Amino acid sequence: MRPGSAVTNPLGVESLHNGPMRLASARLVLLLAVALVASGCTQLVDGRPVAGQVVTKDGVDPSFIRGTDGGPIDRLAATAITDVDKFWQETFPAAFGKPWEPVDGGIYSVDTSDPAAKPPPCTEKASDVEGNAFYCPSADAIAWDRAALLPVLKDRFGDAAVVIVLAHEMGHAVQRRMGITPEAERRDPDKYPTILTEAMADCFAGAFIKWVNDGKSEHLDIGTDTLDSALGALITFKDPVGTSPDDRSAHGNAFDRVSAFQDGYLKDAKFCGAMTVQNRPFTQQSFRSVDDRDRGGNLPFDEMLESIAPDLNNYYKALVATKGATWTEPKATTVREEPTCSGDQGPVAFCPKDKAIEVDVAEDLPELHAKIGDYATGVLLASRYGLAARQAAGLKTDGEEAAEGALCLAGAYTREVFTREQGFGLSPGDLDEAVQVLLAYDYAARDASGRNAVDPGFKRVDLFRNGVFTGVKACGF
Known part of the structure; x- marks a missing residue:
């Protein structure tokens, strides 16, 4: 991810269906x-x-x-x-x-x-x-x-x-x-x-x-x-x-x-x-700053947590307000083992009773961050904040609908930071990191009880990209 950077807006359409191409030797x-x-x-x-x-x-x-x-x-x-x-x-x-x-x-x-x-x-x-x-x-x-x-x-x-x-x-x-x-x-x-x-x-x-x-x-x-x-x-x-x-x-x-x-x-x-350059969008980007290129588009783990948490809070606060509901910022707590406040949600968990987000900063999440990239961390956090938004809006946080909705909302948030003209935004490679973590792990697609995970990875990626390309309206929110 890129702190405080400007990004272009290649997704300025509501359709899933857009892009360009050339044969050469194929x-x-x-x-x-x-x-x-x-x-x-x-x-x-x-x-x-x-x-x-x-x-x-x-x-x-x-x-x-x-x-x-x-x-x-x-x-x-x-x-x-x-x-x-x-x-x-x-x-x-x-x-x-x-x-x-x-x-x-x-x-x-x-x-x-x-x-x-x-x-x-x-x-x-x-x-x-x-x-x-x-x-x-x-x-x-x-x-x-x-x-x-x-x-x-x-x-x-x-x-x-x-x-x-x-x-x-x-x-x-x-x-x-x-x-x-x-x-x-x-x-x-x-x-x-x-x-x-x-x-x-x-x-x-x-x-x-x-x-x-x-x-x-x-x-x-x-x-x-x-x-x-x-x-x-x-x-x-x-x-x-x-x-x-x-x-x-x-x-x-x-x-x-x-x-x-x-x-x-x-x-x-x-x-x-029927794909054409007019009807198919692509998310591929070149680096727009030397600093971002030198980092490989990745923020250090601690800096990523410090940067994305307030941005997620601001995004979901505005989203919940559109439903006429009140957003209470979840209390962010770091733990040194896998969170257990509400079932097994993986290295990041939303705790409905306490209205809190627990983050494992010792093992699993830092390892995913190092192995895949900083937006593996981003997708997991965005989905758990999505559960918090569902609770604030009076929607269920348990069950298949909640798991799917939270994952889709993570995609909608990704759409926001990818298309944002100013401020905190995505780097080249972040969307690839999202695909990798969603294919390999179901953490971002579990409900608040740690159950009802969306499976297989093919479906997880599809729900996420629906949020990316279509926005919140695809998420049943």
């Missing part, structure tokens, strides 16, 4: 834990849940893949490609008014550990594919690194990560069939910035996963935990914090990429294809 580049490979436009992030398994009802013979070794990685990839193609056979005509044309330039698996391996289209040598999966628009081909990308994704996030990446790449093939080609981009570069075309491909991947989870896939059977897994894998490919949204290679921050995926999952492919 590459997903993985920043591995130990090295930056290829173009270096994405960054691997810690602090997410491990992906669930994708159960294949029966494997697909990978012999149609050029360069395949016939092994389990390519068998999984062949299964994903086969079912994604089937999805588009069914979906493309209804969404875009013409038949689906399968990818005809080939599907390539490249062993980048073999110096003698043949390069796929859009590359000069096999090593150009290292760490990558990509769609080549000039050849209408899809390729991936069988040695250093897909196995890494599978080991770290599970089978779901492989499926999501390949569904995303097929999304770029969909764009070509929509007329979003490199030639079209060169004619009108402002119409198809990379950040928009990447969001569209993420959205298409979300629509495909919904189709699979609806039981329509012939070969894939994805469990309910895979939504969190898919998002965890997806945000591995986010841009480095502080990347300008106007950067020609920008792919989007974690919040924007997750939002696009969820829009596809919750809506449909036609919605994804």
Whole structure:
């Protein structure tokens, strides 16, 4: 977060549905834990849940893949490609008014550990594919690194990560069939910035996963935990914090990429294809001060608590007043263990009886702050103050409605500080930190008794972003 700073207002709309984008070579580049490979436009992030398994009802013979070794990685990839193609056979005509044309330039698996391996289209040598999966628009081909990308994704996030990446790449093939080609981009570069075309491909991947989870896939059977897994894998490919949204290679921050995926999952492919620079907002920001950049956008733990508590109090005081109710500032108390004043709410708790907020300053919250970033702390505090606001307004603080409402209010508060022109505001990366803490932990989505937590993380993120994009009116307040 940024103390006393000015911020721009990219969310000056009431809609969830807005953004920009550009095709280029449509590459997903993985920043591995130990090295930056290829173009270096994405960054691997810690602090997410491990992906669930994708159960294949029966494997697909990978012999149609050029360069395949016939092994389990390519068998999984062949299964994903086969079912994604089937999805588009069914979906493309209804969404875009013409038949689906399968990818005809080939599907390539490249062993980048073999110096003698043949390069796929859009590359000069096999090593150009290292760490990558990509769609080549000039050849209408899809390729991936069988040695250093897909196995890494599978080991770290599970089978779901492989499926999501390949569904995303097929999304770029969909764009070509929509007329979003490199030639079209060169004619009108402002119409198809990379950040928009990447969001569209993420959205298409979300629509495909919904189709699979609806039981329509012939070969894939994805469990309910895979939504969190898919998002965890997806945000591995986010841009480095502080990347300008106007950067020609920008792919989007974690919040924007997750939002696009969820829009596809919750809506449909036609919605994804209608994304434009006019109707889709992006939250990605570059750093606006040297000090903020040098801090990585993060305040020290003690300074964060000192800065955000009075800001939360002022925000919720004004909000409660709109309901004709009186706000009493909660007594903020620091404790050196997990709060127990009202059930198990995690490292920050709202105590209804005492009208107090208890904050663990010894272990769990400082650890989350250090591991994820300062807005992990911010989201937890904002949700507990949200419970205090519900109590002041005469609303329930226990039950599913209270848990969902408090989380949504944390999103509404985030909207306020993100769009604020002056004063205490968000830094680049804060919304990504919100996504990470909501995927990995349910603390911000528990009621005042510590129960009725919103689950899974996919739903927590969706409720939060409803507050971010729509404001208080989405929160039942």
